[in-house]
Every structure is written in C-alpha cells, then in structure tokens.
Amino acid sequence: MMTITGLDATDIEILKLLQKDALLTNKEISFKLRKSIATIHERIRRLKEQGYINRVVALLDRTKIDKSLIAFSQVLLNGHTANTLYQFEQEVVKFPEVMECFQMTGTFDFLLRIATRDMDAYHHFYRNKLATLPNITSIQSFFVLSETKSDTAYPL
C-alpha cells in the first residue's frame, strides 16, 4: 500500500470511510476498524486539525434541484500577463453557475464547470455573463450527456 507521510494504516482507513460517508459515527467506525471509540475520536480530531479533512458537505441530486445541464467550457484569453489572468479569475468565480474553475496547461487557459437548468439557461449565462468578461479570445463548450462515474473521493 502507498504510504502517506504522517499517516498510518488506521488513518488511511478512516479517511477512506469518511470520503464515502461522513455520517458514520465514531462508534460505527470503531467497530469497522476494530479500534476503541477513543482512538477513532482522537484520530479524526488530528486529521481535521492537521488539515487532511477540509470540510464535510452534503451532495445533492442535481436533477431534482433543476440543474440538469452540466457544461465544461474551455476559455482562451488573448493575453497572459499576471494581471489579465488575475482579473479573469476574480470575475469568473463570482458567477454562481461556475462551480469549478481551473487554470490549465495546454491549448486553453481555463476550464470551467458550469451548472444550469437547461440549454436556454446556459445560453443566457454564456451571452450575458461569461462572454462579457474582458480579454477572452474563445470559449468552447462541451456538455455532459451522462455521468458514468461521479466521485469526490480520492484513491487512497
């Protein structure tokens, strides 16, 4: 097994479990890993304190909350000064439709993950919000047809 600096096998197992289901009680985890509740409690406290666990969130069913369309949009800017990049980032993260924004290597500068109700709503976002930002050379959009796998858990 790949080891991670500062973590032993018990820590790894705890992280694996909590990545899948953070509602597990210390009692349940202690039973699964055959350790005492006090041990599990202390481990989790340390994992949070040291920043291994960032936060705990609820994941929603996007089809039930009217966000049925996910787009990945590749954005190319017409300049790569620190200021141009910074300004784009500052503005694009303000849009609630933008769930993720990554600066990327390769043939475009930013990759955005955008959630909207439908194609009409995406079109509106595109024309009235995204495309109005300065210094954009091109935006290329790809749409999710189906989710085959959708994990927030990292392989451990």
Place this chain on the structure above:
Amino acid sequence: MMTITGLDATDIEILKLLQKDALLTNKEISFKLRKSIATIHERIRRLKEQGYINRVVALLDRTKIDKSLIAFSQVLLNGHTANTLYQFEQEVVKFPEVMECFQMTGTFDFLLRIATRDMDAYHHFYRNKLATLPNITSIQSFFVLSETKSDTAYPL
C-alpha cells in the same frame, strides 16, 4: 427566486447551508432560519428520503494525501455502437484514479477527471491502464495548474 417543484423557501435555505457545511447541527440551522429544531429535523429527514440529498461526504486536501496532480483527459473512441460505449465505461470506472467519467457532446466522447501523485504516476496510468482499453482513437490530456474555485455546491 427560482422555485423548485416540491421545495419551499425553508427547504432551499437548508440545502444551501448543508451544501456548504454538513456538520451544522439541527440546532444551529434552526437558529439561523428561525424555526424550531423539530421542524428542521423533519425537513432534513424528508429531503433525504425524497433523494434531494444524496449523501454526505468528507472532502480531503488532495495536496496532503499525495494526489497533487489532477488531469482532465478527453477520450475519443473509434466506434460509437452502444456496445463500444458501454464496454469503455465498464472498464474505465474500475480505475481508482478516475474520479469522474462523463459522456460528452462534441469533438470527443468521454471526459475523465484523473487524480494521481505526480506526472510520473499519471504517465504510468496512461500507458499501462487507460491506453490499454480497446477501441480508443485518441486521448488528449490537460493538467490543472491551479484551482481558482472548487465547489461541490450547486447554485440555489
């Protein structure tokens, strides 16, 4: 405010809060929304039962668990029969490095989100796992330089 079938303003506010921080107690939520604890408890029970809340997970700091490199890889297959698509999906989701797999519209078939330790590990995954799957015409990989925004919360 955009309304969602079956949810009132209180439900929406609860979902907003839990998407950001699922460790909020019913007590804290009831205080924020000026409702009784029992009401909040009943609403959350219903939201889970009806599938609005899929699950609750811990999000880890990927730099601390040795998954510093995130790649987005665009895969194009050399055939689009139902069987070819299905076989690719069946195999690719088995790789633990693949966190997300989407079938897409446009100039490629699948978009993969891949987490590895570093470029060496990605290379190994690419050569020994991904590229060995049948019916692949091309794989184009893009790497994350920096995360400007990284949300799991949908806009509500």
Place this chain on the structure above:
DNA sequence: GTTGAAAGACCTAGTGA
C-alpha cells in the same frame, strides 16, 4: 406543517492502566 418537551444516543474530555 409546526411546536416544546422528554428520553435516548452520541460526543467529548478526563482518568488510570
């Protein structure tokens, strides 16, 4: 749908081994 109250489960910190 909402409420307050009551009982039970769990968390958390402490001790000593």
Place this chain on the structure above:
DNA sequence: TCACTAGGTCTTTCAAC
C-alpha cells in the same frame, strides 16, 4: 492505545396545536 466514567449536547420521537 485502551477501558471506563461522567457531563453535556444533540437527535429523535411524540402528543398536541
């Protein structure tokens, strides 16, 4: 690391509005 303890907090249920 563990077992045990005890106090405090939260969850969960329920009768009543």
